[in-house]
Amino acid sequence: MVKKHKVKLLFLQETKMKEITATTARDLWHGGRPTWETLEADGASGGIVMMWDQGTIEQLKVEKGRNYKNGKLSQYMGQPLMQQGGDFNAIRSPSEKKGGRRTITAAMTNFQSFISDHELIDLGLSGGAYTWTNGRKPPILAKLDRFLANQQWLDLFGASSNSVLTRIASDHNLILLETQPNSWGPSPFRFENCWLLEDEFIQGLQQWWEELEVNGTRGCQFSQKLKGLKGKIKIWCKERKLNFEKERTDILSMLDTFNQKEEQQDLDIFEEVERDKLRREAEKLDTQELIYWRQRAHYKWIKEGDLNSKLFHMIASHRRRINRINMLQIDGQTITKPEVIEETFVKFYKDLYEEEDQQRPFPENLKVTVLKEEAAQSLIEPFTEEEINTAIFSLSGDKALGPDGFTAEFYKAGWEFMKNDIMNLFQEFYDDGITSDSMGSSFITLIPKKEWAAHPKDFKPISLVSSHYKIISRVLASPLKRVLGQVISKHQSAFIQGRQILDSAIILHELVHQYSKKIERGAILKLDFQKAFDKVNWCFLDKIMEKMGFPQQWRRWISSCISSARFSLILNGTVKSYFKSSRGLRQGDPLSPLLFNIVSEGLCAMILEGQEKGWLLDLSIKNLHVPILQFADDTVLLCQGTNEQMLNAITVLNLYQIASGQNINWEKSSMLGLNIEDELEEHMRSIIGCPKMILPSTYLGLPLYQGRATKQIWNNVIERCQKRLETWKGKFLSHAGRVTLVKATLARIPTYYLSLMECPASVVKKLEAIQRTFLWCGSDNLFKYPLEKSALWRQVLDTKYGSTQNKWLPRKCSNSTMSSLWKGIMKRAPEVIRHIRFHVRTGTKVNFWTDAWIGQNPLSISFPAVFHLSLNKEVKVSSIMSNNILAGRDLQLRRDLKEEEVIQVAELVQLIDSQYMPSSGVDEIIWAPEPDGEYTVASYYKLSQPTASPSPSGTYHIWKLIAPAKKFKVNLCMPASFQFLIEQWSASPLPYWGKILWKATLAAIPCIHGLPPLPLPVLKKFWSSVVHFTAPKPPNMVQWKPPLPPLVKLNFDGSSIRNPGHAGVGGVIRDSAGEILMAYSGPAGVCGSNVAEAKALLTGIKLLKQLQITSVEIEGDSQLVIGWARKPGSAPWAMRSIFDEIHDTVRDWRIAWMATPRSANSLADQLAKVGVSANGLNTSQSLQQIL
Missing domain, CATH: 3.30.420.10 (Ribonuclease H-like superfamily/Ribonuclease H)
Structure with missing residues (x-):
C-alpha cells in the first residue's frame, strides 16, 4: 500500500506492539529508510506508530504521551493550518452507522459540537461509507475513522481527498489522504461575469460581435459568432490579465501613499480626484472578485449584499472537493488511473443513451385527455421579442455553463446589439427547428448521489446545455407549463401549476392511516425507475403527444430539441469524449421535466384503464379510488392485497416498460402490505422480487409512518440541518448573511416536514441548539384547502373527514378518527381561521352571519342581538342581498323587533347596503395579513413568531458593557429664523468656486512667485461655467392640459x-x-x-x-x-x-x-x-x- 500509493506519512493505531525495530519499519515502508516515532501498547491494547519520508517532510515536531493533554496559549496573526485524522471512536449521526440502534446519542452530539467549535470540515470519503465493522452476523458498520481539516488547510490543499482502502486483517479500513491529486487536463472556456464591470470590455463585445463575418444557416451563424467571440475574449484576457490580489495590493499601496501624504499636508484637488478614482477601482475590484467566486459557488440563498468573496471561495472549494472523482470500484477492482476512469464513464453513458429498440410497440387504444383547441394553438404562436427578452432575463446569471461557455449575464448585457441575431435564430427555429449541431451539444457533469460514490451508476448526470439552446428551451417551456395541467391527470403532482409535492404525501399518509383501521387487504408498491429521464423512448413521447392533441409543428420542435442532443463528459473540470444519444431527456434542460410528465401519463393511463375494466382493484376511501400516485419518477402503485392483483399490476408495468423504454429497479423498489398475513406478503414480494417496506419509511423525502410521529422520524431533519451548517462558517458572513443562511436552512429542511407533522418539543430544542431561532409552519395545507377543491388530496380528505357546508373549511372530527398528520394540521386551524376573510362577488358560497365578509369580524360577532333573532344562521350572503324589502333587507328574523333592536338592524342594513355586489365572478377566500390576500409561508412565520427573536445568553450584557450609549435628539444646527435660512440658501456660491479655482492654481503651478497669472480666456471660460452651473433653475411645474375633443x-x-x-x-x-x-x-x-x-x-x-x-x-x-x-x-x-x-x-x-x-x-x-x-x-x- 505504501509503495503503490507513494505514501509520505503513515499513521497506525492499535498496533498492540511494545516497540518497533528497524527491520519491521523497513518492511512496513516497503524498503527505504523511513523515520518513525512510536507509543508502546498498554498490554494487549493501544499502540501507535507514525512513519514518514525524511526527504519529503523536512521538519516534523512530534509530541506524545499516554492520556496526552497539552495546553498552549499562543497568539497568531491568523488561524494556523489544522488537520486531524485517525480513529475518533465516534460518529456524527445515525446515517454514519449501519445496523444496531439508529438514535441520536449524547456522544454524537458531543462529537458534532467538537467539530463545530473548532470550525473543522469533514473531508468526506470515497470508495466506501464505513471504516469499521464488529465482524458479526449481521454486522454493525460505522464510520469511526476520518480526516478533519480547517479552512486554512483547505485554502492551501483545496483538492484534498481521502479514500477508503481495502480492509484485510484489521476491523478498521485504511484511510488514504491525498493532497496532490492527478492532473486531468485543461478546463473549458468559461465566460466570467466579472468582465462585464470593465467598460472597455462591454464596448469591445459589441464591436467584436458586429465585426464577425459568418455563413450558413442562422443557427450555424449564431454558433460561429459565439465561437469567434470566444477567441476575441481570450485575446483580451491575455492582454488584461485580471489578477485580483496583485491589483488590490497595487491600489492599496497607492492609497497608502496619498493617505500618508495627507497626514503631512493637504492634498491638492488633482490628488483628491486621483485618490477617489483609486477608491472606486478598489471597490470595483472587490465586486469583481465577489462575482468571480459567487459564479463558482452556485448558491441561491447568498445575496449580492453579502460582499464576501472568502465565503464564495470556500463554497466553491467545497463543491470541487465533493464532486471530484479520484477512484472507482468496478467488480471489486479499484480504478485510480484517469484514463481508465474516463474510459469507464464514457462506456457507461454511451450505453445509457443508446436505444436498443427504436421501434417499440405502442398501445394504440390508450385513453388520454386531449388538449383544447385554443390551448393547442397557443403553443405554436410566432415568437415575440417580449417573450424572448423575458426568457433571457429570467435565467440565472451564475448558472453552470454549457459547451459554448456563455452565461445568461452575457446575453442580458448584449441584448441590444445581439437582438436581431437572436430574433433571426428564433425565426429559423420556428420554420425548421434546430439546424446547428453545436446548438444541441451538452456537457454532462456528474453529481455524486451519495458520499461514497464509487460506480458510474452512483452519479447523477446533469446536462449543461449550450446557452442559445437554453433560451429556446425556456421560451418553449413557458406556454407548455400553462397548458400541461389540461392533459396531465390529477394523480401526477410534479411540475404542474397549482400542484405541489406535498399533495401526494398527504394522500399516501391518509391511505396508510385508513387501512390500518380496516380489515381489508391492501398493497402499496413503491417503484424505483432506473435512470428514468435518461431512458425515455423518443417515439413513445411523440405518440403520447399526438394522442393528446399537440400540434404537429410543436411535436416537430420537440423532436428537434431532444434528438439534437450530443454529449461530452466533464470529469474533474476537463472535457472528455464526444458521443450522440438516441434516447433520453437531458436533466438540466428546462423542457425535460414537463416532457417527462407526458411520458409518465402513459403509465397513469394504463393503470386507470385497468381500473376501469375491473382487473386492477385499487385502494379507496369510501367511493374515492386512488390507484396510482406520481411525482416525476417517484411512483407509488396501490392495489388490493391478493396474488391475482399483484400479477395484474406487474403485467401493466411490464407493458409500460416495453413501450416507454423505462426500467424498474426491483431491488430498490419496495412493497408494504396492509392487513396481509406475513406468508402471503412474502409470496407476493417473491413474485416481483422486491424487498419489504418497513415503517417508518420515506416518500418524497417525508416520513411515511403509522400511529404517532416518534422522535426517530426527526433524526433526518436534525442531521440535515447540521450538515447544512457545517460547511458555512459564521465568521465568513455578515450578520445579515447569517440570518439569510438560517432562514434558507429552515425553509428548505424543517418546514418541509412541518408542513405535515407537529414537531416534538425535544426536537425543537435540538433545532434551536443548532439555529437559535425556530420558525414554525404547520398550516400551509389548511389554507390550501379552500383553494384547491378539485385536487386529489382535497378529495381524499373530504371523503374521509367531510367538509363544512360551504366547502371552505374541513369539518371538525374527533381526534380518534384523524390521522396524526391531519391532527397536527387541524391543531392550527383556529389560528389560521382567525385571519381569513371573504371577498364576496355572488355570495352563494359565503355565510351571511358566520363568515368575515364585511368588516373585520363576522356579523354574528358585530351584531350578536340580531344574529340571535335570525331564523337561518347558515343563510348565504346571496339570499339576503337579493331580498330587498321596502324598509330594508329581509333578514329573516323570528319575531318583531323591540325599540332598541330597531337601531341595530338599521345600522346593519346600512352597512350591508354599502357593500357592492358584482354581477358576476366567484367568491374568494382572503388571507388578511397580506395586502394582496395571498397566503405566504413568510406571512405565517411573521404571525407565529414572538415579537423578539431569542438571542444567545449574555449577548445583551456584553453589548451593555461595551457599546457606548446612543445619543438622541442632538441638535446639529443651532436654532435660526426662517429669514436667516433663506438668506443663507440664496447667498452667492462664488466664494466657494473661488476657493476651488485657487486650489487648482496652486496645484498646477508649484511656485507662483514670478510667474504670469492664468490666461484671461481660461478664467473667463471657467467663470462662465460656474455661473451657468449655479444659475437658479425654474421649478418644474406641470400644468393641467385639457383633453382632445370630443373627450x-x-x-x-x-x-x-x-x-x-x-x-x-x-x-x-x-x-x-x-x-x-x-x-x-x-x-x-x-x-x-x-x-x-x-x-x-x-x-x-x-x-x-x-x-x-x-x-x-x-x-x-x-x-x-x-x-x-x-x-x-x-x-x-x-x-x-x-x-x-x-x-x-x-x-x-x-x-x-x-x-x-x-x-x-x-x-x-x-x-x-x-x-x-x-x-x-x-x-x-x-x-x-x-x-
Missing part, C-alpha cells in the same frame, strides 16, 4: 388627515375647452389615503355615468390607484369591492388612464381637502357653490 377629462383626488384618519373625496369633470361639466366634494369616512383616492375615483365614475359620458380621460396623482384601475384584480383585497364596482361600471367605456403630478391635479386636491369637513357629497357646475 372629457375627470380629475380626482382623495385626502386623509393623519393617514388613516378623517378623509374626503374631490374631483372635477371638464371638456376640451376647460369648461366644468361637474365638480364634486364630500366626506369619505375614516380611512387611509389610498382608500380615499379609490373612493374619489368611484364617485367621479358614478357622476360620469349619470352624465352618460363613456369616452373619457381619467387623471389622478396616485400611480398606485391608476395602476389598480388599469389592471382588474390587482388592488389590495381591502379595496377590491371598490374596484369591482369601478371595473363593472366602465367595462364597455373608452378610457385613457393617466397618472399626473400633483401640480396638474391641484383643483381636485383642493376639493378633496374641503370634502373632509363636509356634511355630505356636494356636486355642482360652479366651484363657488362647493368651495
